[in-house]
Amino acid sequence: MKTTIHLILVCMGLFAHAFAQQPKPAVEIIAGGTAAQGYDIQDSVLIKTREGMQLSAMVVRKKGAGKPQPAALFFTIYANHDGNLAEAKRSADHGYIGVVVNSRGKALSPDEINPYEKESTDVNGAVDWASKHPWTDGRVAIYGGSYSGFSAWAATKHLHPALKTIVPYVAAIPGFGLPMENNVFLNANYGWGFYVSNNKYLDEHLYYDQQHWRNMQFNWYNSGVAYRKIDSIEGRPNPLLQRWIQHPSYDQYWQDMVPWQEEFAKINIPVLSVTGYYDDGQISALRYFKEHYKYNKQADHYLIIGPYDHFGAQKGGVPILRDYKVDQIALINTAQITYDWLDYVLKAGPKPALLKDKINYQVMGANRWKHAPSIEKMSNQVLRLYLSTEKSGENQLLLPKKPGQPAFSPQKVDLADRQHSNNNNYYPYPIVGNELDRSTGLYFISAPFDEQVSIDGIWSGILKAGINKKDMDIGMTLFEVMPNGERFHLSYFLGRASYAKDMTRRSLLKEGTINSIPFSSTRMFSRYLSKGSRLLLVLDINKNPFAQINYGTGRDVSDESIADAKVPLNIKWYNDSYIDIPVWKY
Structure with missing residues (x-):
């Protein structure tokens, strides 16, 4: 029996009601702040939403930035003070107001942790707040990989006028890529719910105990018990999984989480998607792309895809991927391309050089990139x-x-x-x-x-x-x-x-x-x-x-x-x- 287990960290999301635009601000700021050399930092911000919930956030700008700048928003469930601060600083270094917002219940938020379930509401609340922050010029971009890529698409389900572009990498579609793929429930991220919801930050000790999760999978398999009882084999209730398996079809529960069918027709902002041939969640990232063009023939949506896995696509690849020596030309800098794209959309800068057509793909073994206007035109x-x-x-x-x-x-x-x-x-x-x-x-x-x-x-x-x-x-x-x-x-x-x-x-x-x-x-x-x-x-x-x-x-x-x-x-x-x-x- 094949025993290699690859733990897939693909972020999922569950969504509820739309952000209803109102002329008044959707949030109020309960702010705290710290100072660091070269930066103005607010690292203890609580965004109070119209629904009365609070989201933990960090805001960073370069000292002496002068006039207001666009906000680069990174929305994540992976609450980590140092990592989130570094992300916000990177955006500030590239000429943007760096904004990192954590999911409801994470970090300083006093609310219940509800992975994915309110993201379309909460991400739009974060966009609304960022657009009104005195440091910003009213324009917001969302970028990021995995959960953050999913969050970017969540925001487009009911598009906020301040949101001008999104750059999602390896973005999941809940119910389509994980926790189930083509309607088959997977065990790869069984422990993910515990990882993000056991405390206000991350339960790394439990999640990265790979032997524990490996044993759980084999014990369940050998027991022959029903999948619904798999958490009894692991030894603790898994409420998130139990909620998911109530929906084996891609039904309204899943459809409410990200844009669905005709909702793609209303997404009229530029989009740059990044994924990899060996990204475990690639079918989700590509479904966004295909559905966007299916329902909006005039969509301004670019795709970069190459020999990357889920993590590699978020940084631009590695020289050796699972015993394959990657073509040198395939190695890119995803972060730099992201900021070049933001400059292109928000600051009238040049389009990133790699984007010669809508689909930009690396031909493995040929050490070259090719470009096509559609998936159909990739082949002759x-x-x-x-x-x-x-x-x-x-x-x-x-x-x-x-x-x-x-x-x-x-x-x-x-x-x-x-x-x-x-x-x-x-x-x-x-x-x-x-x-x-x-x-x-x-x-x-x-x-x-x-x-x-x-x-x-x-x-x-x-x-x-x-x-x-x-x-x-x-x-x-x-x-x-x-x-x-x-x-x-x-x-x-x-x-x-x-x-x-x-x-x-x-x-x-x-x-x-x-x-x-x-x-x-x-x-x-x-x-x-x-x-x-x-x-x-x-x-x-x-x-x-x-x-x-x-x-x-x-x-x-x-x-x-x-x-x-x-x-x-x-x-x-x-x-x-x-x-x-x-x-x-x-």
């Missing part, structure tokens, strides 16, 4: 490959022509088996390697490419399957097999079949018939493939300690247990299933 051809039943050694073939005769590949999964796990190859660690766990799943390989190409964009497809149950959780992993035999992890997909057509409404599979299961929420990547490289697709059922286990009864998956696994899951994967690969032919 779509390569459709069918999951055939024809064998080639230990693999089956990915064929460019639809098979003439219907056939299927059988798979049997014992959901009660705890000696083995499934979908063990999905996580991209390492990115480059030789080892592959072939104990479960089906393996499909393409013919070698007869010319140099790059794969640029988001892969998708349709699976055709018959099963003896009502649901299943599907895992797919896409590799490049290089001419030297090494495998390069390109992308992966995890999703619940019953939500494949609509993440807001469950539609159970039908037994005894062929079900069509579309998928598109995969991870974008760009990779140069040399002549002789091949594609390898691994198809499996997700059953491991790192996510909810779908036993296929059709009931709420959180209520299912190993008692529902008496009959193995039998699948027929039909050979008219296919994947679409976006290719750039030179």
Whole structure:
């Protein structure tokens, strides 16, 4: 069984009511302050909102700044005095009023800690207050990664007129990236609620006890108890998780947290998004981008994406990422690009040089950046490959022509088996390697490419399957097999079949018939493939300690247990299933 666990720190958020604009100030200041050489600092500010709540904040400007300046707002649940002060000082150093505001209940706020649940109200209250601060000129920008990136999007659900731009990095969509991905609840940030809510700052001692969380996941997996009872295995109630699992669909609860559908049409401010091919929450960051353009054809939204993980995207990458030597040209300075962007929007400065088109992406292996006006224009051809039943050694073939005769590949999964796990190859660690766990799943390989190409964009497809149950959780992993035999992890997909057509409404599979299961929420990547490289697709059922286990009864998956696994899951994967690969032919 694969045992590598990567603890994903992707910030989530829950939202409530909109900020209702009023002619009077939405907040009052209860201020305290300190002095530091070179800076005017207010590090003990309490922002009192119209709802009567208080938010802890810091405000910093350079001494002698003279005339009022725009505010650069960083909204975060990660309350840390020194770290937050350093963030505010950095903005001051770049010619802005540095404003850091902590989530309700954190730091000096006397209120109850409620991760995510009031962010759209509270972030807008912070924007309103910052725009009226005597040091500012009335204009506000929001920037930052992870929770702060999410907070920036929260503010746009009901856009405040003082908010002029946002720069979100690796921004999550609650209910879409974490705590569940494509409607499958994940265990990666199970302890996050304790981390941010056990005290006014951060419970680092508990959260960074990786052995504790690892043991919890394996103990739950081996016990076979229902997912709803996972906190009984860990040993303490997890109210945040229990609240989340009441909403397995992307329903109104989640939709109220960030812009939803037509609300994107009203977002008319410039946006710069940053994410990475190996950012665990990439599908969220890209969904913001796609939905913005879907509902607002005139959106002014730029994207930077390259070979970065969740943390690397926030600083601009690292030379070696999970055993992959990153192209030198991919290493950027995210902070500098952020302030250059703010200068461009707020001070009529030049546009950051990297932003040559709406999508700016680094081609792994080519040591170059490419630029495109849309996701569709990243490629000039779509390569459709069918999951055939024809064998080639230990693999089956990915064929460019639809098979003439219907056939299927059988798979049997014992959901009660705890000696083995499934979908063990999905996580991209390492990115480059030789080892592959072939104990479960089906393996499909393409013919070698007869010319140099790059794969640029988001892969998708349709699976055709018959099963003896009502649901299943599907895992797919896409590799490049290089001419030297090494495998390069390109992308992966995890999703619940019953939500494949609509993440807001469950539609159970039908037994005894062929079900069509579309998928598109995969991870974008760009990779140069040399002549002789091949594609390898691994198809499996997700059953491991790192996510909810779908036993296929059709009931709420959180209520299912190993008692529902008496009959193995039998699948027929039909050979008219296919994947679409976006290719750039030179």
